[in-house]
Amino acid sequence: MSPTPRSTSPDPADPAAQAADTTDATDAAHAAELARTREFFAARAAGWDAKFPDDGPRFAAAIAELALRPGDSVLDAGCGTGRALPQLRAAVGPTGQVFGADLTSEMLAEAGSRHPGTAVLLLADCARLPLADAAFDAVLAAGLISHLPDPALALREFARVARPGARLALFYPIGRAALAARHGRTLTPDDLRAEQNLRPLLAATGWHLVSCTDTDEQYLALAERTPAAPAHS
Ligand SMILES: C[S@@+](CC[C@H](N)C(=O)[O-])C[C@H]1O[C@@H](n2cnc3c(N)ncnc32)[C@H](O)[C@@H]1O
Numbered sequence: 001m002s003p004t005p006r007s008t009s010p011d012p013a014d015p016a017a018q019a020a021d022t023t024d025a026t027d028a029a030h031a032a033e034l035a036r037t038r039e040f041f042a043a044r045a046a047g048w049d050a051k052f053p054d055d056g057p058r059f060a061a062a063i064a065e066l067a068l069r070p071g072d073s074v075l076d077a078g079c080g081t082g083r084a085l086p087q088l089r090a091a092v093g094p095t096g097q098v099f100g101a102d103l104t105s106e107m108l109a110e111a112g113s114r115h116p117g118t119a120v121l122l123l124a125d126c127a128r129l130p131l132a133d134a135a136f137d138a139v140l141a142a143g144l145i146s147h148l149p150d151p152a153l154a155l156r157e158f159a160r161v162a163r164p165g166a167r168l169a170l171f172y173p174i175g176r177a178a179l180a181a182r183h184g185r186t187l188t189p190d191d192l193r194a195e196q197n198l199r200p201l202l203a204a205t206g207w208h209l210v211s212c213t214d215t216d217e218q219y220l221a222l223a224e225r226t227p228a229a230p231a232h233s
Contacts (some may be wrong), residue, residue, distance in 0.1 A: 033149035034125060038104045041080070045106035048081045049114070055083065055173040058218050062171040063087045063140065065222055072137040073097040076119070077126045077158060078144030080104075082111030085118045088140065099136075101129060127153035134163045142171045151192060152205050159206025162225040168207055170198075172219040179219075193219060 044051075063084060068074055068091035076084050079100030088098045098119035102108045108121050124130055126141075127150065139158045148154050158168055170193070172179060180187050192198065195212040198221055202209045207223035 030127075030149050034103060037147055037149075041104040042106040045081060045104065045110050048107070048110065049083060052083075052173065058173040059084050059142070059171075060087055062142070062169055062173075062218065062220050063091060065220065066091070066138045066140065066167050066169050068092050068096070068138055071095045073135060074099070074138045074140065075129075075131070075136045075158075075161065076100040077129075077139055077141040077154070078102055078147070079111055079119070079121070080107045080143070082115045082119065082121075084140055084142055085111065085115045089118045099131070101126060101131075127157050129157055129161055131161045133160055136162050136166055138162075138167045138169070140169050140171065142169075142173070145170050145192065152201060155202065155205035155207065159225055162206075164225055164227045166225040167210075168202075168223040168225070170219075170221040170223070173217070175214050175216045175219050177214075178216045193221065195221075 066074070068088070070093035072092045073096060074088050074092055076082075076088060076099065079085060079102050082100055085098060085100055089096070092098060099122060100108070100111055100119045101122040101124045102111070103123070103125055105123055108123055111119075112121055122130060126144065126148065139162055141154075141158070145151050145154070155168075162168065174182070176191065176193055177187055187194075190197065192201070193214075195209070195214075198212065199209045202221075202223050203226075206226055208226050210222045210224055212221045213219070
């Protein structure tokens with residue numbers, strides 16, 4: 001007897017099969033977005049730091065806002081070529097822990113060769129971090145959030161790995177309007193990083209927005225991990 005072929009479409013009378021099918025489609029769409037992101041950044045990894053030679057002081061100012069102390073643990077989410085890693089290491093000292101996570105192996109390879117021994121580097125999607133709950137005192141996400149297919153997933157994941165009271169910095173070394181102009185776009189009211197949109201998104205994912213500054217030189221949203229864990233969806 002031949003095996004029964006697996007149906008490729010869900011049984012309309014079975015809600016569980018319908019839900020599983022929707023989840024599969026969502027996962028496939030997420031994976032396709034990540035593949036596009038990887039391809040984009042892989043091609044840019046080698047020249048990344050040379051393209052933005054003047055960002056160091058802006059990173060320093062943003063990292064200072066994280067108020068890191070010696071011995072703290074900090075995650076650089078979407079660490080890229082590791083531009084922030086030496087400053088994060090300096091802030092937490094030799095007894096602290098610095099982790100850098102990135103989706104793109106070419107970016108991580110640059111980080112590893114430019115800053116050997118500075119941080120533990122992880123090849124990972126920020127929405128699914130291979131890290132323990134409540135492990136970090138702070139999370140830095142520089143230039144990241146606008147590249148995520150589902151920012152809420154990553155923000156929730158950052159909340160999971162952050163201790164209550166931990167700080168989150170969503171940072172860009174250029175303001176929203178200037179970045180939009182650089183890419184030939186104009187800002188629209190639905191822009192994720194506009195304070196009125198970001199505040200409720202952070203609140204829904206386990207964070208309280210403390211401040212949001214957006215000048216030509218930088219964008220910095222600072223948030224604090226709320227005591228109660230957000231529900232995972
Ligand atoms: C604009 S670059 C910024 C890199 C670095 N933070 C900096 O400021 O120089 C964005 C980085 O985020 C990474 N990235 C994008 N989506 C990601 C995801 N879902 N999980 C982890 N890293 C991601 C990219 O591979 C890239 O290295």
